[in-house]
Amino acid sequence: MRRITLTACALIVGLASVVVYSQAIAPSAAVVYEGARLIIGDASAPIDSGAFVVQNGRITALGRRGAVRAPSGAARVDLTGKTVMPALVNAHVHFGYETFTRAAGESLAENFTPANLLDHLQREAFYGVGTANDGGSAPVALSLQFQLDQAARNFSPAAQYTFNAGIVPPNGGPDSILIKGTRPLHANYEVIRAPEGRAAVQDVIAKNIRHIKIWLGDRNGSYPAMPWQVYEAIIDEAHKNNITIHAHATTLRDQKEALRAGIDVLVHMVQNVLIDDELGALVREKKPYWATVISLGDRSDVCDNDPFFTQSLSDRIIADIRANGCATNPNAAAREERLKHNFMKMMDAGARLLLGADTGVRPGDAFGSGDHHEIARWVNLGLTPAQAIVAATSRPAEALGLKDVGTLAEGKMADFIVLNANPLDDIRNTRQIANVYLRGARLDRDALLAKWKKAEPTQ
Template identity: 30%
Template sequence: MAPRFSTRVGALAVLVFHAAQGCAHAPTPAAPPSLVVLEGARVFDGEATGGPATVVLEGELIRAVGPRGSLQVPAGAQVVDYSGKTLIPGLILAHGHVGNVSGTELGRRFYTRENITRQLSRYLGYGVTVINSLGMNPPLFYTLRRELNGNTTGADLMGAGPGLGAPMGLPPARGMNLEDDQVMRPETAEAAREAVRDMASKGVDMVKLWVDSMNGAMPRLSPEVYRAAIDEAHRHGLRVAAHIHDLEDARAVVEAGVDVIAHGVRDQPVDDAFIQAMKTRGVWYIPTLNLDEANYIYAEHPAWMDEPFFRAAVDPALQRRFDDPQWRRETLASEGAAKARKAVAVNLENLRTLHQAGVKIGFGTDSGAMPQRIPGFAEHRELELMTQAGLTPAQALRAATRDSAELLGLKSQGSIAPGMVADLVVLDADPAQDIRNTRGIHAVWRRGVQVRGAPSPRPAPP
């Protein structure tokens, strides 16, 4: 299927010409935005790739897209030859985390400007141009969200502020070395409403709920509390995402009005009633397939772990863990690994069922929440896992770009079309033919500026 091209470049060239002429009695105009022409690449339009094409950038926006040779190249434009390459929009991560991890360690002390800036830069190097940090964000989040968005050095930071969990429940503050200010834990419906009002006043993009008892091992957020939180969030025009694991909890939050299921259902197959409720209410489903796989896959040491694309994403301390034979043996023999395998199998099958039924699928990995959920690489592995669940490569890419932009309410990101922000990933080969081709990153463009080549490797661990 050929892309739906636009030929607005002719009008653009005329406007640039007249602006250059100026008038004797007019004020000196500001310098026009820079013009860049990306020539000859195939373009992913949300459905398929087609081309070769011409893409015209003006400043930070895409101004025209058309088949190669159909558009007049504006005089003075910088022309970049991408013949044989493929352009996709920047990936949009609707469920990730920042500031929780450094190397193999977790803790509140890592939620710093320096660490988060570094993590956003790492995401960008892997073609992720927006990350929605879905909870566990202390007060510094609000400042960074305001200051860092729109930059060209890292991904845009969106998020849910601290989020709401049950007292003494998930996420386990002690187990994750989190301080109390990282999660709000209301005990009553009114306290939940007040928590949502506080987050809305400070600036969040979504409200996060943890509704999961870890199979009865921890307190679960009560229906009275999460219903009040959902209602209050909707009063403030905010969508609500719920962390769940089991089908029972997923059913309950959908019935309560939640907008996003933030993890896949992993205890049993989804049923027709749940599917119909998801479709009727228009609820989004983010499977996070890589989440459980990350609990055992690195101990198996698949061949791709030796590839530069993977090793460039891994902190040296984490790489040393992965290379430790004893850690690998103990991990593979653990009860946790066996449970994770079962969860992945159920998650894959439920994604297959829900996608085939027409439920809206978003893109998320939970990367950054734990050391083994590796920012940057996790997103490309998630795309591959989505195709194992039956999505075509193009459908997986659409979920990670256009559809997740819709989930997050981003009207000018997620597509390669006139008027959209020029967040682009240049690939060596067509990912619609093989989703692993997303790993062949040639360059990343951020708001009309080339900011990255291929991901640079980290130093090898001693």
């Protein structure tokens, strides 16, 4: 068990911190959770009446009820009638800038504090997300320190924080909302020529960061795109050092370029045109991980007053979104047809789908709740619930190189969601959350809700 602890965390934190983390997470007494249907999170069949043992924040045994031996003196929790699934893993979020004050968003550099980052990770945790990865817009030094503090248990319980270092052309990178926040903080490495790209990768490696985000494309001509010589150098330098490259690419041309250049995680789906066989062939050849990010800017759940989404937002922001952010899109039907075509064409070609929702860019698709929206959209576009759950748990963990989260299995972190209904029957049942456990400890979701409702701005 100790060996697994080290493998998973040693990349980021020192040995001493890891030991403190694993010992302080949960009471050392074993707890047996029994009777629930267990959804493992990989492609394996669920266990209809299962049991698992949690000790020191980890799952130490798991199987059919009756076949799992509990340590003597273990406490028992009866979960008959419930479904347990792994906590979600979100591979693409933008943390730290949003303050949930205005429908239009209010991303400013000064908002990015450890306290605001923690609040955003608590929002993810509230909705059952155990690990969430920032997509290249977080300040690097603050992020590294935050990880050390989180591993040392200096913060209250929240989703585990990971992040990509961003490499962009001058003034490039995050879009019009986030860029206001990122540029003054120098969150990104700004590079002009290939040697600078390679030097940026080397600097990332020196900081022990294993994931890089690059932005392809010119955002409709709003700034000069990163030249191919630069991103090819970045990808080459990264791959020589086993660093994973996540690439923002929204157009058909940019997605093809990203795949030809050999990126590992493709972020976004083409939404403005039908994708063609050439892109399909590239996906078939390269088998990229793929974060769809369909939810970005989608406020329909708040507009519909869906309590699952509005419960964690202040009344003020809900009213603002409903007043200013709920105009119907006259092109919605045509867009939906393109999404259906493009999504299943990518899936049929073998894209390795994973959860990434761009939550944090706009308040309407908020941390955690936006993740559930994204998952349900996949099913809506043609995926089975079982496939969607894999794409929201074990596959993002695999893509992020996180060996101890993403499935329910012996040796894994005890990060799990207890559901009142079975999401294999209806994917929207991922929203029927009874409890969330992180590192074996039950999250106090009521206290978090009280905090967010109390934090109501007065003006």
